């Protein structure tokens with residue numbers, strides 16, 4: 117069947133199989149002789165919210181039916197789940213008991229297995245690190261067919277290769293992790309409108325003691341307005357901060373109706389004029405200065421989820437998301453340079469997001485490192501690829517790296533330069549997958565897995 121990631125690019129033919137069928141097939145094959153075990157490559161897949169080709173392969177193993185919450189210690193905030201549990205479902209269980217995720221991406225339609233494999237970061241990375249930091253242990257099915265318990269003390273190399281390992285070390289079956297205690301399902305938010313990228317960086321750095329911070333950035337604005345932004349910073353609200361209505365059930369929200377994009381937009385709908393118009397309106401939506409409000413957690417963490425299938429606005433040809441991080445030392449000079457290239461190209465998206473990361477964690481292929489990260493969408497066109505090839509070089513010169521879970525087009529040479537633990541990762545992977553079973557289109561393209569064929 118045809119499969120794709122969230123960007124609808126690329127779309128490929130794959131064999132989609134369930135985890136249980138795959139396990140049966142694997143155990144049959146392990147009884148056969150080694151020569152006959154040569155097989156097409158396979159990769160696990162959760163909700164397919166990675167943008168490009170990281171969850172695409174010859175055989176794609178869906179974890180979605182492997183979706184039980186195995187244990188929830190609501191006194192101590194520790195949960196054990198099967199990897200196909202979807203974050204939105206877990207939130208409905210844990211929030212009413214006063215717990216939240218220690219790190220969450222900008223959508224709740226992801227599996228917990230996918231969150232581990234991408235070692236996702238949230239708006240609190242500068243304080244709390246990425247999701248991997250909160251994992252106590254996980255169970256992994258390796259390419260060699262073994263089920264191994266991995267933690268910082270057991271099979272620790274494999275543990276750190278699997279966190280952020282993009283499914284290439286095997287299929288994560290179960291995960292145990294710690295939660296964050298909350299009093300309410302609300303966030304105290306401050307929105308600050310700033311005139312350009314320099315002011316934005318100043319506000320980020322002055323906000324380091326806020327738990328959450330993120331900026332929406334206008335990538336079309338030029339000159340003195342280059343990188344004008346709205347910075348949102350937030351804290352979990354205390355019960356005393358809620359209004360009378362909210363404080364009746366502080367850990368419960370009234371469900372809101374979701375809207376959906378019903379079909380793929382035609383390609384002409386997104387053009388520099390419509391994007392400029394949208395960005396102008398969005399920028400002016402927030403008054404100059406600082407705005408304070410109490411908002412529910414969905415509005416703060418998952419604003420895009422309010423519009424289901426929003427990826428259709430890029431039309432049939434699809435889109436790519438480009439996310440890179442630059443070390444803090446080079447960010448001040450290089451981020452404006454990159455923004456200028458994007459503004460000059462005039463093809464930047466509505467949805468550009470800027471964030472300041474804190475210290476790097478231990479996942480061998482984890483994306484976050486200390487510095488500024490920018491994420492934005494582009495239509496999948498040849499002009500975009502030319503622009504992004506140029507940006508890759510600038511990111512490389514500045515010693516930055518590109519986020520694999522968003523990528524569908526990076527060249528292998530930049531993989532090696534961006535991820536300094538790549539060869540250790542490859543060694544650990546080879547030791548546990550002698551037949552080179554777990555590979556994706558992306559991992560072969562980037563020569564992460566194709567070197568040991």
Ligand SMILES: Cc1cc2nc3c(=O)[nH]c(=O)nc-3n(C[C@H](O)[C@H](O)[C@H](O)COP(=O)(O)OP(=O)(O)OC[C@H]3O[C@@H](n4cnc5c(N)ncnc54)[C@H](O)[C@@H]3O)c2cc1C
Pocket residue numbers: 122159160161162163164165166167170171179199200220221222223225226227228229230231233234235236237238281282283284286287288289420521522556
């Ligand atoms: C609107 C939107 C906002 C986002 N915001 C953020 C953000 O703020 N921060 C951030 O870090 N990411 C963000 N992401 C990216 C998203 O969090 C990751 O791509 C996540 O991995 C998607 O989970 P999934 O279940 O859809 O995984 P899939 O897309 O299905 O797979 C992603 C990768 O995980 C692997 N994988 C999946 N399940 C398993 C498993 N059980 N065992 C081993 N490997 C597995 C796959 O092989 C693949 O390499 C966002 C994505 C979207 C669409």
